[in-house]
Amino acid sequence: MMDVERLETILTQYEGYPQDLIPILQDIQDQYHYLPKDELKVVAQRLNVPLTKVYSVATFYKMFSLVPKGRHELRVCLGTTCHLKGGQRLLESVSSHLGIEPGYTTADMQFSLETVGCLGSCAQAPVMMVDDKYYARMTIDKVTKVLKLYKE
Amino acid sequence: MEEVGLLINGIYLKVPQGYTLLQAAQQLGVDIPTLCYHPELPSEGNCRLCVVEIGEHPRTRLVNSCTYPVEPGLNVQTHSEKVLQARRITLELLLARAPKAKLIQELAAEMGIHESRFKSEDPYELCILCGLCVRTCREIVGVSAISMANRTPGKLVTTPFLEPSDACIGCGSCAFVCPTEVIPYIEKDGKRIIWGREFELVRCNICGNYIAPMAQLEHWAKLTGEPVEHYFVCRDCR
Numbered sequence: 001m002m003d004v005e006r007l008e009t010i011l012t013q014y015e016g017y018p019q020d021l022i023p024i025l026q027d028i029q030d031q032y033h034y035l036p037k038d039e040l041k042v043v044a045q046r047l048n049v050p051l052t053k054v055y056s057v058a059t060f061y062k063m064f065s066l067v068p069k070g071r072h073e074l075r076v077c078l079g080t081t082c083h084l085k086g087g088q089r090l091l092e093s094v095s096s097h098l099g100i101e102p103g104y105t106t107a108d109m110q111f112s113l114e115t116v117g118c119l120g121s122c123a124q125a126p127v128m129m130v131d132d133k134y135y136a137r138m139t140i141d142k143v144t145k146v147l148k149l150y151k152e
Numbered sequence: 153m154e155e156v157g158l159l160i161n162g163i164y165l166k167v168p169q170g171y172t173l174l175q176a177a178q179q180l181g182v183d184i185p186t187l188c189y190h191p192e193l194p195s196e197g198n199c200r201l202c203v204v205e206i207g208e209h210p211r212t213r214l215v216n217s218c219t220y221p222v223e224p225g226l227n228v229q230t231h232s233e234k235v236l237q238a239r240r241i242t243l244e245l246l247l248a249r250a251p252k253a254k255l256i257q258e259l260a261a262e263m264g265i266h267e268s269r270f271k272s273e274d275p276y277e278l279c280i281l282c283g284l285c286v287r288t289c290r291e292i293v294g295v296s297a298i299s300m301a302n303r304t305p306g307k308l309v310t311t312p313f314l315e316p317s318d319a320c321i322g323c324g325s326c327a328f329v330c331p332t333e334v335i336p337y338i339e340k341d342g343k344r345i346i347w348g349r350e351f352e353l354v355r356c357n358i359c360g361n362y363i364a365p366m367a368q369l370e371h372w373a374k375l376t377g378e379p380v381e382h383y384f385v386c387r388d389c390r
């Protein structure tokens with residue numbers, strides 16, 4: 001069932017113009033950790049934009065997901081520099097710690113794992129991010145420590 | 153109307169301001185191949201087949217003629233070596249994208265290309281992502297039931313959430329405009345099936361022949377202001 005109030009809290013912060021679409025989707029993504037279908041249908045109606053528009057935007061940007069994401073989002077950089085500095089090994093280590101491949105979410109919905117191309121901190125490669133926080137000069141040993149900070 | 157003078161393949165001509173290079177070339181009778189262009193639809197420049205070379209040697213560049221507007225004194229080459237080379241690569245990419253599309257095979261063969269150097273993701277793909285169906289549904293039909301979804305390489309044309317669409321009126325315009333006939337459109341036993349949705353066809357009150365889905369008749373009624381019953385009689389019997 002859709003939580004009408006939860007969505008309303010987001011929608012009432014906007015005037016309801018078509019150009020509010022992306023910011024609204026960002027808010028929904030932040031709070032729900034994904035973009036639920038029923039919510040998207042309401043957004044389309046409210047902003048008076050075709051559902052096709054909402055769907056193509058929602059599926060175009062990497063920051064949006066139509067399937068539920070974990071409470072914490074992990075991004076391991078595989079940009080050129082990080083790649084050369086062992087980004088792939090870092091990814092494998094994180095992946096085996098969590099027991100998921102990139103693009104997936106753990107069964108307890110705590111972590112999602114993604115790879116990204118260059119996080120813009122090449123000087124500190126290899127880099128990974130958890131939610132909004134950067135972890136620079138990562139090593140395999142550090143992986144356990146970092147993940148511990150986020151485990152329940 | 154303001155006119156703009158420019159050179160196409162060395163020939164000077166004047167065309168109305170706001171014309172695209174493609175329109176100007178057509179006025180001159182020069183044939184530029186296109187895939188995603190349609191005179192009744194806004195151009196999007198999706199296929200890049202219509203590229204032409206503009207500017208003065210050696211500082212020339214390639215632009216899509218279907219979207220680039222005419223400029224005074226512009227020097228345009230529609231079939232230079234650089235242009236032909238770019239078109240060949242575009243066709244090879246299209247061939248890799250949609251290996252089974254007859255139209256692409258033919259266009260490629262005309263330029264002497266019989267296979268692509270690029271790897272094909274799906275050997276059965278037919279869609280070239282020209283977007284003609286999406287624009288037709290939105291601009292001409294006026295309902296916007298389909299759109300592009302995802303980024304490349306997973307980009308595709310679909311109804312939202314890959315579900316039968318409430319907005320679709322089952323008119324079939326998207327299937328007719330598609331240059332590679334990829335959109336499944338089935339009409340039989342008084343039903344029309346498109347984009348996974350089944351539409352019952354309304355029969356003509358007089359001759360009993362099938363006309364169109366109710367949703368389409370309602371859409372016509374809305375557009376013209378006539379009562380929907382007006383459309384329960386087919387064109388031949390009216």
Ligand code: SF4
Pocket residue numbers: 288289293295296297298319320321322323324325326327346347
């Ligand atoms: S059949 Fe549906 S999707 Fe296709 S053009 Fe008509 S309304 Fe749009």
Ligand code: FES
Pocket residue numbers: 077078079080081082083117118119120121122125126127
């Ligand atoms: S390559 Fe990883 S931050 Fe630039």
Ligand code: FES
Pocket residue numbers: 185186187188189196197198199200201202203216217218219
């Ligand atoms: S016809 Fe111009 S880009 Fe397709």
